[in-house]
Amino acid sequence: xxxxxxxxxxxxxxxxxxxxxxxxxxxxxxxxxxxxxxxxxxxxxxxxxxxxxxxxxxxxxxxxxxxxxxxxxxxxxxxxxxxxxxxxxxxxxxxxxxxxxxxxxxxxxxxxxxxxxxxxxxxxxxxxxxxxxxxxxxxxxxxxxxxxxxxxxxxxxxxxxxxxxxxxxxxxxxxxxxxxxxxxxxxxxxxxxxxxxxxxxxxxxxxxxxxxxxxxxxxxxxxxxxx
Numbered sequence: 001x002x003x004x005x006x007x008x009x010x011x012x013x014x015x016x017x018x019x020x021x022x023x024x025x026x027x028x029x030x031x032x033x034x035x036x037x038x039x040x041x042x043x044x045x046x047x048x049x050x051x052x053x054x055x056x057x058x059x060x061x062x063x064x065x066x067x068x069x070x071x072x073x074x075x076x077x078x079x080x081x082x083x084x085x086x087x088x089x090x091x092x093x094x095x096x097x098x099x100x101x102x103x104x105x106x107x108x109x110x111x112x113x114x115x116x117x118x119x120x121x122x123x124x125x126x127x128x129x130x131x132x133x134x135x136x137x138x139x140x141x142x143x144x145x146x147x148x149x150x151x152x153x154x155x156x157x158x159x160x161x162x163x164x165x166x167x168x169x170x171x172x173x174x175x176x177x178x179x180x181x182x183x184x185x186x187x188x189x190x191x192x193x194x195x196x197x198x199x200x201x202x203x204x205x206x207x208x209x210x211x212x213x214x215x216x217x218x219x220x221x222x223x224x225x226x227x
Contacts (some may be wrong), residue, residue, distance in 0.1 A: 001079040001173065007036035014099070021093035027125045031058060033082045034118035037070040039186045042077075053103035054114045057096040058086050066102060079117075085124070085217065093121060108219040 001007065011017060033056070040050040056064040063084050073080035086093055087119045099113035193211045200211045 001036070003079075004032055007079055008039060010036070010038060010115050010117045012039075012112045012208070013097075014112055016117060017097040017114045019095040019119060021095075021121060022091070024088050024091050024093055025123065025127055026088050026091060027123060029086045029088060030122045030124055031084045031086045032097070032120045032122075033084070033116060034079065034120070035069045035082065035115070036073065036079045036117050037076040037115070038117075039112070039115070040070060040076050042070075042075055044098065050104040052113060052115060054097050054220075056082070057094075057098060058084050059088075059094055060096075066100065068103075078212045086121075096120060104119065154172075 037052065040052070041048045051068065052070070053066050053068050055062060056067055064082065064116045067082075069080065070078075072082075097114040097116060103113060188195065189211075194210060196209075201209055202212050203210045
């Protein structure tokens with residue numbers, strides 16, 4: 001048979017079988033129910049005496065009464081496809097097989113009356129394209145800005161830590177003094193030392209002459225100039 005792999009096994013039940021399709025778009029669907037009698041035989045053995053009869057419902061509507069797989073297919077081991085149109089109005093499809101109290105009940109495969117091999121459901125309309133979830137632009141901007149701020153904070157903190165580690169011993173020593181050294185331009189220093197007048201010279205250091213600062217800078221920030 002065609003697509004024989006669909007009929008290698010089947011789902012069975014002693015009373016009923018029910019299948020649900022959820023989250024379907026509303027509209028008309030073509031429902032194909034695949035059957036093949038694979039439990040009874042057509043030989044001269046005891047297994048050939050079995051008869052399977054049940055009803056088929058789609059959307060709670062009876063579409064086939066007293067369905068006999070072997071009889072409809074023209075024998076056991078043969079496939080038959082029953083095609084129906086189902087109308088979905090609440091996004092749900094229900095397919096139900098129900099044993100109606102007929103057929104074989106006391107011989108082989110006791111209490112197994114409903115059987116189905118496969119189900120396929122196809123829409124009779126073009127399904128709408130799925131809409132991808134989009135993130136609002138303001139959310140993207142907020143995330144980017146927050147990320148940039150975090151990066152600046154991290155780098156700023158690292159720079160501050162590095163600057164603290166690079167403070168020399170002279171700076172640490174001067175921090176404990178009453179006066180705080182400042183930065184002066186060459187023009188200010190020349191004015192404070194009267195253009196490096198010898199009278200302002202107080203000694204010599206390892207790099208050059210040492211001058212005291214006049215009141216021009218002392219009023220601003222007490223200190224010495226090492227030139």
